[in-house]
Amino acid sequence: MSKWLPKSAAARRWLGLTPAYVMIGIFMLVPISIMAVYSFLEPNPYGGVLPEPSVAAYVKLFLEYDLEDNLVFNPGYINIIFRSFQLSIMATVICLVMGFPVAYYITLQPENKRNIYIYLITIPFWTNLLIRTFAWIIILGRGGVIETPLLNLGIIDDSLKMMYTDGAIAIGLTYSYLPLMVLPIYASLEKLDFRLLEAASDLYSSRFQIMTKVVIPLCKPGIVAGCILVFIPCIGAFIAPNLLGGGKKLMLGSLVQFQFASARNWPFGSALSMLLLSAVVVALIFYARSARKKEYIQGTA
Amino acid sequence: MTERDLKSSNMAKAKALPVGHYRGLGVWNFFFMVFLYAPIAVLIFYSFNANRMVINWTGFGVEWYIKAFNNEDIQDAVWNSLIVAFVATGVATTIATIGALILARGGNFKGKTASLGLMMLPLMVPEIVTAVAVLIFFATIGLNWGLGNVIIAHITFCIPFAFMPIRARLEGMDTTMEQAARDLYASEWETFRYITVPMLMPGIVAGAMLSFVISLDDFIITLMVGGAGSTTLPVYIYSMIRRGLTPEINAVSTLLLLFSVAIVTAYWFVSKKSNTKTVH
Amino acid sequence: MPAASIDVRGVSKIYNPGSQQPVKALDTVSLSIADNEFFTLLGPSGCGKTTLLRLIAGFEQVSGGEILLFGEEIAHLQPSQRSVNTVFQHYALFPHMSVAENVGFGLERLKKPKDEVVSTVKRMLSLVKMDHLADRRPSQLSGGQQQRVALARALAPSPKVLLLDEPLSALDLKLRQTMREELKQLQRETGITFVFVTHDQDEALAMSDRIAVMSEGHIQQIGSPTEIYEHPVNQFVADFIGDSNFLDGEIIAIEDDIVTCKIGSESVFEAENSGNHAVGDQVTLFLRPEKISLTHSTDESTDNHRRGKVSNIVYLGNEAAYTVDMGDGISLMAQARPKEDGNLPFAIDDDIAVGYSNRALRVLAK
Structure with missing residues (x-):
C-alpha cells in the first residue's frame, strides 16, 4: 500500500491482524486460561489464590464438610445450577413462543412496515439492560404498577409478593433477550420463498400443516440460532436474578459474581465460570452442527 | 349445503385470509410490542413523579431531572462513561476495520477461520465470565490504571460489534469496483483511498455507533473491573438502585435511554442508506 | 507485418494449483488480434473466455505463457500498468461518484492536467450521448445509461485495447440490439481494438471482424463470422453456432x-x-x-x-x-x-x- 509497509502479502496480513490478536488474545484468551488455572488452586481468604494445587473448588460444587469434618453431600450449589438451567430454558421457550408469531407476522408485512417493526424490536435490545430490568421492579414490586390498582379496588388485600420469585426472574430474562429470538427467526423467514406455501396449499395442506411441514422446517436454523442466542446470556445472567431475585434466588451468573465480590473464594468462582463456559461451548457446538446441516440442505437444493 | 354454496364460502374464506396468513397474528404482534415497550413507558412516566418514592405517584414534576443534573457523582459518572466509550470505540473500530479488510480482502490464508473466530470470541463468552476473567488477569499482573483497566476491557468486547457491520459491508462490496479502479490506472493506495474507504464508510460509521452504544450500556464488566474512581453511569445507577428507589434513578435512566435510542436511530438511518446504495 | 495489438502465446491458467482439485481454465491458448479489430471470444459459460479477458486485463496472473500488447510483454504487469481498459459485465461504476467523476477517474490517476480531464470527459460523454447526465449518480441511471457511462469511462484514457466482458448481458433484448450497432459504430469511430467476450452467438456474428470459439479452455476455431458459420472445423463449433x-x-x-x-x-x-x-x-x-x-x-x-x-x-x-x-x-x-x-x-x-x-x-x- 505505501512504502513503509512490508512488501509480502503474508507479512502485511499478520501486521494488520496483530492489534486484534493482541487485544483479544491478551485480554480475553489469556485471562480465561488463568481463570482455568485458578480454579485448581487453593483460595486465599483475603482474596486471590494460594499457589497450591487443589480440586477443592470443584468438590465444593457437590460436597461440604459437616461439623465433624466429614464430607457430606450438599445440594445447595447443585440446586442453583439446576435452577439456572431451568430458568434459562424456561425463558428460552417463552421467548420462542412469544417471538415466533411476531417474526412471522413481520415477514408478512410490506417492506417499509417490516423495517419499522424490526427497528422497534431492535431498540430495546440496544438500550441499557440494567435500566430495562429496573423498570420491572416498578411494575412487579410491592405497591407497584400491577399491585396498587388491585389493592385500591379491593380485589386483593395483601401484596402479591411477585418480586424475588423464580417467576420474576423468568419474566426479567424473557424481557431482556426477547429481541435476540425474533431477529434470527425473522432473518430466516425473510429468505423463505412464499410460493412454497402456495405449493403446499395447492397440494392439499391445511394451514396448520403448512406451518408444521413447510415453514417451521425451513426456518429451523433461525429458530435454533434464536434459542442459542437467548440461552447463552440467560445462563450467565447477573442483572435479572440480582435485581428481581433479590440476591436470594441465585443463578450461576450471580453466584460467580458473589464469589469475587463478597465471598472472596476465587477458585470456586473460577470453577463456576468454567462450568458456565462449558455450557456455552456445548450450546455452540449444537448450533454449529445445526448450521452445518443447514449448509447441507442448501447445498443439495 | 349445495356445491355452489360450498364453493362460494370457500372462496370468501380464501379472500379473507390468503395462504400463509393466520388469524390473530396482528393482535399477538400488538401485545408483543406492548410487552416490549410498557416497562420503558412506565420507567419514563415515573421519572416525572414529584414524590420521593418512585411508585407513589403524587403529581407531575421535573425536579428529579434537576436534581440529577446537579448531582456531582452523576456528572463524574457521565464523564467516565463518555471517556471510556469514546476511547474504546475509536480503538476498537480501528482494529476491527483493519481486521475486516484483511479477512474479507486478503484472500484465503491459513488461520483465516481461526482469526475470524477470535474476532467474534468476546461475543460468545458470557459477560460475567469475561468480567471475572479480566478481573483475575488485572489482579495477577498487578495492573491498576483505574479507568484505563475499564477502557482495555471495553475495547476487547467492542471489537466484534464494530467488526460485524464493517465485515458485512465488505462482503457486500464487489471486488470488481477495486478491479475497475486498478484497470483505470489507480495504484493500490489510490484504490484504497478513493474506492475502498469511501464505499466502506457507512460500515465503519455503523460499527463505531454500535460499539459506542455497547460500551455506554455495559454494566457487569465495568462493575467487576472498575475500581473506586472509575464508576460509569450504569454502575452508578446500580448503586442508586441498591440504596433505594427514587425517581432520580428514573430520570437518569430516561436520559441514558434516550441517548442510546438516538444513536441507534442514527445507526439505523446510516445502515439503511448504505443498503439502498449497494442495490443495483 | 505490423505488430498484433494483442498476442497471446501459449497461455495457461490453472486455479487452485497444487490443491485437491486444480481447475484448468485455459490450456496453452494462442491467438493474435490485429490492430483496429473487433475480436470476439465466444463460448459457453466456463469455456475460459472471461478468464482469458481477465488475464489480458491483469486481474489474474497467467500460470504459463506470455501476453504481448503491441509487441511488449505485459503478463507480469499490474492492471494499472497496462494501457488496456475494461467494460465490466455489471459496469462496476463507482456508486459514490458522479457520472463525470467516474469517466474522469482514469485520467486523474494518469495525472492528466485538469483542463484536459474536463475536456476529455466532455468529449467522451457526448460520444456516448450522455453529456446531459454528467452530474447524476450511477444509481440514478437506467441499465442502458450505465452501460454508456461504463464505455465512456473505459475509453476516456484512450486505451490501446478495450476489453468488454459480456457488456450487453444485463440489458433487455431491444436495448441489446441497439447497443450492438452502437458498439460496432463506436469501434469504427475510435479505431481502438475491441476484445469482446460473449456467450451469445448472434451478438458475435453481428459485430465481430473475427471470432474465436472456445470450449473447455481451448480455442476450437478462429475465423470471420462467415467462416465460422459456413465452415466450422468440428462438431462443437457447428453445434454451438446456429x-x-x-x-x-x-x-x-x-x-x-x-x-x-x-x-x-x-x-x-x-x-x-x-x-x-x-x-x-x-x-x-x-x-x-x-x-x-x-x-x-x-x-x-x-x-x-x-x-x-x-x-x-x-x-x-x-x-x-x-x-x-x-x-x-x-x-x-x-x-x-x-x-x-x-x-x-x-x-x-x-x-x-x-x-x-x-x-x-x-x-x-x-
Missing part, C-alpha cells in the same frame, strides 16, 4: 471432391471433401437446415434429392421448422416459409421431397 443436422457414418469411397459415406444401415450420402479423409474413417456429416429445400415434388435443380415424411412441425412465425423422417433411422431438420396466405406448406405425415446441393453437406473430423 442449428445443424449431424449424420454419423463411415466413408466408403472418395472421388475427387466428393466423399461418399454410409449412414445408418444402408443410406448413402455424398458430401464435399473438406480434406484429409480416408476410406473407412468414421466421420460426422453436417448440413445447415436452411440449406435444405423442401418441395412437394422432386426439385431437379438440386444435386441431391431424397424423399421423406414430415414427422414434426414447430411454427416460429416467419418460418416453420420441419423434422423430416428420411427412413433408416435418419431424420433431418429443415425450414420452410409459410405460404403467402399464412398457411404452412406441408402437414404432418406429408410425403415430401428433400433437396440440397453437394457443397452444403460437409464432413467434420471426429
Whole structure:
C-alpha cells in the first residue's frame, strides 16, 4: 500500500491482524486460561489464590464438610445450577413462543412496515439492560404498577409478593433477550420463498400443516440460532436474578459474581465460570452442527 | 349445503385470509410490542413523579431531572462513561476495520477461520465470565490504571460489534469496483483511498455507533473491573438502585435511554442508506 | 507485418494449483488480434473466455505463457500498468461518484492536467450521448445509461485495447440490439481494438471482424463470422453456432471432391471433401437446415434429392421448422416459409421431397 509497509502479502496480513490478536488474545484468551488455572488452586481468604494445587473448588460444587469434618453431600450449589438451567430454558421457550408469531407476522408485512417493526424490536435490545430490568421492579414490586390498582379496588388485600420469585426472574430474562429470538427467526423467514406455501396449499395442506411441514422446517436454523442466542446470556445472567431475585434466588451468573465480590473464594468462582463456559461451548457446538446441516440442505437444493 | 354454496364460502374464506396468513397474528404482534415497550413507558412516566418514592405517584414534576443534573457523582459518572466509550470505540473500530479488510480482502490464508473466530470470541463468552476473567488477569499482573483497566476491557468486547457491520459491508462490496479502479490506472493506495474507504464508510460509521452504544450500556464488566474512581453511569445507577428507589434513578435512566435510542436511530438511518446504495 | 495489438502465446491458467482439485481454465491458448479489430471470444459459460479477458486485463496472473500488447510483454504487469481498459459485465461504476467523476477517474490517476480531464470527459460523454447526465449518480441511471457511462469511462484514457466482458448481458433484448450497432459504430469511430467476450452467438456474428470459439479452455476455431458459420472445423463449433443436422457414418469411397459415406444401415450420402479423409474413417456429416429445400415434388435443380415424411412441425412465425423422417433411422431438420396466405406448406405425415446441393453437406473430423 505505501512504502513503509512490508512488501509480502503474508507479512502485511499478520501486521494488520496483530492489534486484534493482541487485544483479544491478551485480554480475553489469556485471562480465561488463568481463570482455568485458578480454579485448581487453593483460595486465599483475603482474596486471590494460594499457589497450591487443589480440586477443592470443584468438590465444593457437590460436597461440604459437616461439623465433624466429614464430607457430606450438599445440594445447595447443585440446586442453583439446576435452577439456572431451568430458568434459562424456561425463558428460552417463552421467548420462542412469544417471538415466533411476531417474526412471522413481520415477514408478512410490506417492506417499509417490516423495517419499522424490526427497528422497534431492535431498540430495546440496544438500550441499557440494567435500566430495562429496573423498570420491572416498578411494575412487579410491592405497591407497584400491577399491585396498587388491585389493592385500591379491593380485589386483593395483601401484596402479591411477585418480586424475588423464580417467576420474576423468568419474566426479567424473557424481557431482556426477547429481541435476540425474533431477529434470527425473522432473518430466516425473510429468505423463505412464499410460493412454497402456495405449493403446499395447492397440494392439499391445511394451514396448520403448512406451518408444521413447510415453514417451521425451513426456518429451523433461525429458530435454533434464536434459542442459542437467548440461552447463552440467560445462563450467565447477573442483572435479572440480582435485581428481581433479590440476591436470594441465585443463578450461576450471580453466584460467580458473589464469589469475587463478597465471598472472596476465587477458585470456586473460577470453577463456576468454567462450568458456565462449558455450557456455552456445548450450546455452540449444537448450533454449529445445526448450521452445518443447514449448509447441507442448501447445498443439495 | 349445495356445491355452489360450498364453493362460494370457500372462496370468501380464501379472500379473507390468503395462504400463509393466520388469524390473530396482528393482535399477538400488538401485545408483543406492548410487552416490549410498557416497562420503558412506565420507567419514563415515573421519572416525572414529584414524590420521593418512585411508585407513589403524587403529581407531575421535573425536579428529579434537576436534581440529577446537579448531582456531582452523576456528572463524574457521565464523564467516565463518555471517556471510556469514546476511547474504546475509536480503538476498537480501528482494529476491527483493519481486521475486516484483511479477512474479507486478503484472500484465503491459513488461520483465516481461526482469526475470524477470535474476532467474534468476546461475543460468545458470557459477560460475567469475561468480567471475572479480566478481573483475575488485572489482579495477577498487578495492573491498576483505574479507568484505563475499564477502557482495555471495553475495547476487547467492542471489537466484534464494530467488526460485524464493517465485515458485512465488505462482503457486500464487489471486488470488481477495486478491479475497475486498478484497470483505470489507480495504484493500490489510490484504490484504497478513493474506492475502498469511501464505499466502506457507512460500515465503519455503523460499527463505531454500535460499539459506542455497547460500551455506554455495559454494566457487569465495568462493575467487576472498575475500581473506586472509575464508576460509569450504569454502575452508578446500580448503586442508586441498591440504596433505594427514587425517581432520580428514573430520570437518569430516561436520559441514558434516550441517548442510546438516538444513536441507534442514527445507526439505523446510516445502515439503511448504505443498503439502498449497494442495490443495483 | 505490423505488430498484433494483442498476442497471446501459449497461455495457461490453472486455479487452485497444487490443491485437491486444480481447475484448468485455459490450456496453452494462442491467438493474435490485429490492430483496429473487433475480436470476439465466444463460448459457453466456463469455456475460459472471461478468464482469458481477465488475464489480458491483469486481474489474474497467467500460470504459463506470455501476453504481448503491441509487441511488449505485459503478463507480469499490474492492471494499472497496462494501457488496456475494461467494460465490466455489471459496469462496476463507482456508486459514490458522479457520472463525470467516474469517466474522469482514469485520467486523474494518469495525472492528466485538469483542463484536459474536463475536456476529455466532455468529449467522451457526448460520444456516448450522455453529456446531459454528467452530474447524476450511477444509481440514478437506467441499465442502458450505465452501460454508456461504463464505455465512456473505459475509453476516456484512450486505451490501446478495450476489453468488454459480456457488456450487453444485463440489458433487455431491444436495448441489446441497439447497443450492438452502437458498439460496432463506436469501434469504427475510435479505431481502438475491441476484445469482446460473449456467450451469445448472434451478438458475435453481428459485430465481430473475427471470432474465436472456445470450449473447455481451448480455442476450437478462429475465423470471420462467415467462416465460422459456413465452415466450422468440428462438431462443437457447428453445434454451438446456429442449428445443424449431424449424420454419423463411415466413408466408403472418395472421388475427387466428393466423399461418399454410409449412414445408418444402408443410406448413402455424398458430401464435399473438406480434406484429409480416408476410406473407412468414421466421420460426422453436417448440413445447415436452411440449406435444405423442401418441395412437394422432386426439385431437379438440386444435386441431391431424397424423399421423406414430415414427422414434426414447430411454427416460429416467419418460418416453420420441419423434422423430416428420411427412413433408416435418419431424420433431418429443415425450414420452410409459410405460404403467402399464412398457411404452412406441408402437414404432418406429408410425403415430401428433400433437396440440397453437394457443397452444403460437409464432413467434420471426429
